[in-house]
Amino acid sequence: MNLYHYASPSTFYPLAGKLVPWFAALAFILTTAGLYISFFMAPTDFQQGEGYRIIFIHVPAAWMSMFIYVVMAFWSAIGLAWNTRLSFVMARALAPTGAMFTFVALWTGAFWGKPMWGAWWVWDARLTSELILLFLYVGVMALQAAIDDPRRSDRAGALLNLVGVINVPIIYFSVKWWNTLHQGSSLSLTRAPSMAQTMLWGMLILALAAWMYTIAVALARARTLILERERRTEWARAQLEGQA
Amino acid sequence: MLKFLFTVIRRDVLLAARRRGDWLTAQFFFVMVVSMFPLGVGPEPGMLRTIGPGVVWVAALLASLLSLGRLFADDYRDGTLEQMLLSPYPNTLLALGKAIAHWIINGIPLLVIAPVLGIQFNLPAEALWILVLSLAIGTPILSLLGSIGAALTLGLRGGGALVTLLILPLYVPALIFGAGAVEGVLSGTGSEAHLSLLGAFLMMSLLLAPWVSAMALKVSVE
Numbered sequence: 001m002n003l004y005h006y007a008s009p010s011t012f013y014p015l016a017g018k019l020v021p022w023f024a025a026l027a028f029i030l031t032t033a034g035l036y037i038s039f040f041m042a043p044t045d046f047q048q049g050e051g052y053r054i055i056f057i058h059v060p061a062a063w064m065s066m067f068i069y070v071v072m073a074f075w076s077a078i079g080l081a082w083n084t085r086l087s088f089v090m091a092r093a094l095a096p097t098g099a100m101f102t103f104v105a106l107w108t109g110a111f112w113g114k115p116m117w118g119a120w121w122v123w124d125a126r127l128t129s130e131l132i133l134l135f136l137y138v139g140v141m142a143l144q145a146a147i148d149d150p151r152r153s154d155r156a157g158a159l160l161n162l163v164g165v166i167n168v169p170i171i172y173f174s175v176k177w178w179n180t181l182h183q184g185s186s187l188s189l190t191r192a193p194s195m196a197q198t199m200l201w202g203m204l205i206l207a208l209a210a211w212m213y214t215i216a217v218a219l220a221r222a223r224t225l226i227l228e229r230e231r232r233t234e235w236a237r238a239q240l241e242g243q244a
Numbered sequence: 245m246l247k248f249l250f251t252v253i254r255r256d257v258l259l260a261a262r263r264r265g266d267w268l269t270a271q272f273f274f275v276m277v278v279s280m281f282p283l284g285v286g287p288e289p290g291m292l293r294t295i296g297p298g299v300v301w302v303a304a305l306l307a308s309l310l311s312l313g314r315l316f317a318d319d320y321r322d323g324t325l326e327q328m329l330l331s332p333y334p335n336t337l338l339a340l341g342k343a344i345a346h347w348i349i350n351g352i353p354l355l356v357i358a359p360v361l362g363i364q365f366n367l368p369a370e371a372l373w374i375l376v377l378s379l380a381i382g383t384p385i386l387s388l389l390g391s392i393g394a395a396l397t398l399g400l401r402g403g404g405a406l407v408t409l410l411i412l413p414l415y416v417p418a419l420i421f422g423a424g425a426v427e428g429v430l431s432g433t434g435s436e437a438h439l440s441l442l443g444a445f446l447m448m449s450l451l452l453a454p455w456v457s458a459m460a461l462k463v464s465v466e
Contacts, residue, residue, distance in 0.1 A: 080459075135409075135412070135413040142406060142410070143397070143409075146397070146400050146401070146402065146406055147400060152464065155463040156460065156464065159456060159460050159463065160392075160396060162456075163392060167413075167414050171413070171417055174416065174417040174420045174421060174441070175416070175420065177424075177441075178420040
């Protein structure tokens with residue numbers, strides 16, 4: 001199989017169309033299984049009570065939020081280096097999902113923080129850097145949205161994305177040191193190292209579900225982006241007429 | 245090569261000197277934003293001293309963003325920028341020169357005004373000195389990173405607000421280390437660690453930012 005074959009939008013489009021239902025189905029099955037394990041099988045935490053179950057959503061969302069930004073940067077770098085249209089499409093298709101997961105991580109974090117710490121928000125290093133990550137996502141999407149010319153929009157977004165990915169570790173450490181120097185961090189996110197086996201399984205399955213969901217959504221979004229950009233080509237017209 | 249760099253810097257500084265109105269706006273903006281804070285939070289000296297470094301630094305970020313809109317825009321509108329990009333010299337030098345000029349025009353005046361504003365916030369003499377030092381290391385970072393944002397948003401509608409959105413998150417480390425250095429003097433933990441980290445961030449920005457902003461200029465102009 002030749003991977004380069006699928007680097008062309010006209011061949012990638014039908015491939016993505018075939019893959020989307022599979023990933024969507026996997027996402028659905030894994031989400032159902034993961035939620036069942038985490039809500040009915042996992043034992044109640046003896047320190048945190050039932051409220052701890054928020055982490056089953058929170059942790060996978062937080063993982064995805066960071067991971068997607070790096071994947072976007074990867075596609076941006078490939079696109080800038082080899083000038084491949086599809087890489088830019090992928091980077092762009094991933095951005096809203098990444099922003100969504102970042103928001104979910106912050107939101108569920110607030111819900112978890114209220115009963116556990118007694119505060120919706122603390123200026124903890126992880127919370128602050130996650131908030132700045134959301135700002136970075138918003139920046140990339142705002143820049144892409146502001147430029148009408150798709151070529152310029154792709155490249156500008158990709159450059160900003162790469163600058164952002166270099167900055168993420170710097171921001172993380174600066175926030176961490178700022179936090180430790182300002183106030184003796186009375187609240188720490190590090191929990192007891194040992195976790196019940198079922199809890200771990202629930203979390204891992206939901207993390208996998210988040211992966212599948214991201215792939216499905218990104219591919220579906222990439223398909224619409226391709227169709228929009230290639231609307232003047234013959235194969236895209238044939239596609240559109242076939243659907244109508 | 246160096247001659248080209250100096251020409252770019254000299255030209256921008258000269259243009260700013262001839263149009264003092266534009267240039268003074270950002271400086272007065274800085275002074276006014278800082279002066280609003282005591283009115284908002286109350287004149288209690290202890291509290292002012294606590295928030296002082298942060299307020300001056302945040303105002304410096306905003307003042308730097310305010311003037312970024314004109315970094316490339318005027319040259320872009322009359323076609324000069326395109327000619328400069330076509331010149332046989334590397335575009336990275338052009339971007340570097342522009343950023344340095346932006347710092348001379350907008351950064352250095354902030355250093356001069358900052359101690360006066362620090363006195364308003366009841367900062368002791370030692371902290372004032374560190375405030376100036378932290379701004380001296382930090383404001384070039386703002387100009388360098390800002391030049392990336394200015395290049396990316398060249399000629400876009402609503403470019404000013406957009407630059408803020410893109411660049412403010414990237415300014416976070418500079419803000420933390422800069423304000424942290426002054427904070428360190430006030431709380432007695434010292435400021436060297438913060439200043440060293442700020443210096444490291446400056447070195448990295450100096451290395452990478454002109455290069456990225458030259459690429460961004462090419463993307464925006466072509």
